[in-house]
Amino acid sequence: MKQRSMCEDKSALVAYLYGECDEAERRLVEQHLAGCASCADEMEQLRGVRIALREWAPPEQALGFRIVREGEPAGVGRATKWGRPGGTSRWLPTVPAWAQLAAAVLVLAIGAAIANLDVRIGNGGVSIRTGWQRVGGGQQAQAPQPAAHDDKAPWRADLAAFERQVREQISTIQASAPSASTAAAPVPASALSRLSPEDRAALVRQVQPIIDGMGRRQQENFDRQLAQRFLRFARDVDSQRAADWRVIQQNLGQIDIRTTSEVADLRRMVRVANVQQMK
Amino acid sequence: MTCTDEELVARSALGDADSFNQLIKRWERPIYALAYRVIGREEDARDVCQETFLRAFRGLAAFKGQAKFSSWLYRIALNLCRDWIRRERRTPVVQAPDGVDLTELVSERGPAESVEDLVSRRDMSRVVARAMRLLSEEQRTAVVLKEYQGLTFQEIADLQGCPLSTVKTRLYQGLTLLRRHLEEAGVHGSGGPDAAGAQVVRPSRWSNET
Numbered sequence: 147m148k149q150r151s152m153c154e155d156k157s158a159l160v161a162y163l164y165g166e167c168d169e170a171e172r173r174l175v176e177q178h179l180a181g182c183a184s185c186a187d188e189m190e191q192l193r194g195v196r197i198a199l200r201e202w203a204p205p206e207q208a209l210g211f212r213i214v215r216e217g218e219p220a221g222v223g224r225a226t227k228w229g230r231p232g233g234t235s236r237w238l239p240t241v242p243a244w245a246q247l248a249a250a251v252l253v254l255a256i257g258a259a260i261a262n263l264d265v266r267i268g269n270g271g272v273s274i275r276t277g278w279q280r281v282g283g284g285q286q287a288q289a290p291q292p293a294a295h296d297d298k299a300p301w302r303a304d305l306a307a308f309e310r311q312v313r314e315q316i317s318t319i320q321a322s323a324p325s326a327s328t329a330a331a332p333v334p335a336s337a338l339s340r341l342s343p344e345d346r347a348a349l350v351r352q353v354q355p356i357i358d359g360m361g362r363r364q365q366e367n368f369d370r371q372l373a374q375r376f377l378r379f380a381r382d383v384d385s386q387r388a389a390d391w392r393v394i395q396q397n398l399g400q401i402d403i404r405t406t407s408e409v410a411d412l413r414r415m416v417r418v419a420n421v422q423q424m425k
Numbered sequence: 426m427t428c429t430d431e432e433l434v435a436r437s438a439l440g441d442a443d444s445f446n447q448l449i450k451r452w453e454r455p456i457y458a459l460a461y462r463v464i465g466r467e468e469d470a471r472d473v474c475q476e477t478f479l480r481a482f483r484g485l486a487a488f489k490g491q492a493k494f495s496s497w498l499y500r501i502a503l504n505l506c507r508d509w510i511r512r513e514r515r516t517p518v519v520q521a522p523d524g525v526d527l528t529e530l531v532s533e534r535g536p537a538e539s540v541e542d543l544v545s546r547r548d549m550s551r552v553v554a555r556a557m558r559l560l561s562e563e564q565r566t567a568v569v570l571k572e573y574q575g576l577t578f579q580e581i582a583d584l585q586g587c588p589l590s591t592v593k594t595r596l597y598q599g600l601t602l603l604r605r606h607l608e609e610a611g612v613h614g615s616g617g618p619d620a621a622g623a624q625v626v627r628p629s630r631w632s633n634e635t
Contacts, residue, residue: 155591164571165594166578195604198612202553204461204470209453212446213482213581260506 152178153185163192430494438485445485449478452495455574456502464513465558473509477502482627485490491551492583499584503566510562549612554605557562562583 152158154173161167162175178187428436428444434446456477461470480489480501488497538612557565566585570576574582581592 156597157590160593160597161578163436163521192600192606195600195607198607199548199553199568199603202462202557203550204458207457207467207471207476209457209471211440211449211453211478213449213478256426282617319626 153182159185159192163189163196218305428546431490434488434494435492438488445482446548447585448481452498452534454497455495459499459569459574460502460506462557462573463503463562463566464509465554469509471507473502476505480505496580496584499570499576503584506566507562552586552607552610552612554604556610558602559606560599560602563601564595568599568603571596 158167158171158175158178169176179189205422430448431547433448435442435513437448451476457470457474460477464470464473470534477498481498484501488494492500496513538591557568559610563585570581570584571578578589578592582589585592
């Protein structure tokens with residue numbers, strides 16, 4: 147009875163063929179095969195098919211797909227034959243120059259702020275200041291003066307103003323960014339996105355201990371508010387980057403769908419042309 | 426240190442493109458191979474592969490980690506393959522004959538291989554490819570997932586959305602059809618009980634047959 151059912155229902159044989167049966171099942175199948183020449187022969191044949199299947203290799207293809215950030219040819223790019231990332235197409239609309247400029251300015255501002263950490267060693271111990279110590283002040287953008295200047299150096303106020311301007315720029319960018327439903331216009335993407343999370347974390351890591359260390363040694367000279375402002379600004383930069391990224395993703399999706407379907411249409415047309423030629 | 430797929434997925438979901446690119450690097454070959462074997466055309470397999478990763482990237486938020494990342498990718502890829510197959514059925518397709526490029530063969534030749542070996546291996550690959558095309562989409566997919574992706578019956582059942590017993594039936598029917606087609610093509614499969622890998626089946630007198 148058991149032999150008969152195994153001849154008809156092949157699931158046990160298949161499980162045995164692929165070694166996906168438990169010990170009891172395996173023994174049953176082996177018992178059956180020992181007494182049933184037809185099934186034993188079939189099992190041999192199927193093993194032979196499995197061996198033949200190994201010969202089927204997919205053609206060698208240079209793949210190298212990757213998601214690229216803005217600034218490079220974006221989208222899931224495709225490597226060229228030699229594995230070099232090559233843009234077969236640009237997926238992102240060109241970022242407007244003004245947006246790039248605004249982004250560059252913002253990055254510059256952060257860099258300047260860090261560079262302007264002003265460390266002094268004197269009778270009172272060690273003091274540290276950043277360029278953002280003073281809020282408000284003149285609007286004119288002025289090149290930072292050497293740090294040898296005294297505390298009232300005008301560039302500190304300028305930098306604070308600069309920061310405000312940059313923040314305004316960001317809100318302008320955000321306000322003009324297309325919403326998810328109407329995302330078809332060029333994406334204002336900022337160069338901030340180029341800062342990887344590691345880079346930003348490293349940045350904060352580098353600055354934080356300096357500030358903390360100095361703060362411990364001389365509390366009264368240390369303007370904690372400045373440090374907090376710096377960190378808050380870093381966080382803002384972070385969220386701006388995340389927002390940028392989301393917009394880019396949404397746009398990528400739409401552009402890609404369009405491109406893929408266009409390619410498919412083209413291909414279909416070529417095939418139809420081929421058929422007509424053959425006739 | 427090598428990160429797990431899941432760690433990379435988590436980072437990618439936070440917008441880290443590099444992490445996602447690592448995932449692509451890890452999985453593009455298996456996905457391409459899967460697509461190629463299911464739909465049988467190089468260029469379209471590439472498109473499916475690319476589209477799979479794009480959809481995965483866009484859908485990262487929807488991936489809750491309830492399945493393995495690879496299973497999720499397979500599912501996306503198989504859905505795209507199915508769409509492709511349905512589209513193709515409505516479109517007249519002229520299959521370009523797969524010519525064997527001899528110069529390419531010679532340049533690929535390893536020190537121990539004769540050109541003859543390579544031709545027969547290439548022929549064998551073509552015979553199998555042709556035989557696979559004759560299977561139904563479900564049978565072919567089951568065979569590909571089992572033979573080339575090494576999935577378990579259960580994983581295949583999950584991906585194909587069918588009972589375990591159906592997966593076994595598809596595999597059995599698929600292999601039986603393949604056996605018949607391979608025999609017709611002059612390939613006589615006969616692996617001994619312990620012949621796994623020890624015996625390479627070659628198309629016997631393949632070149633003399635029409």
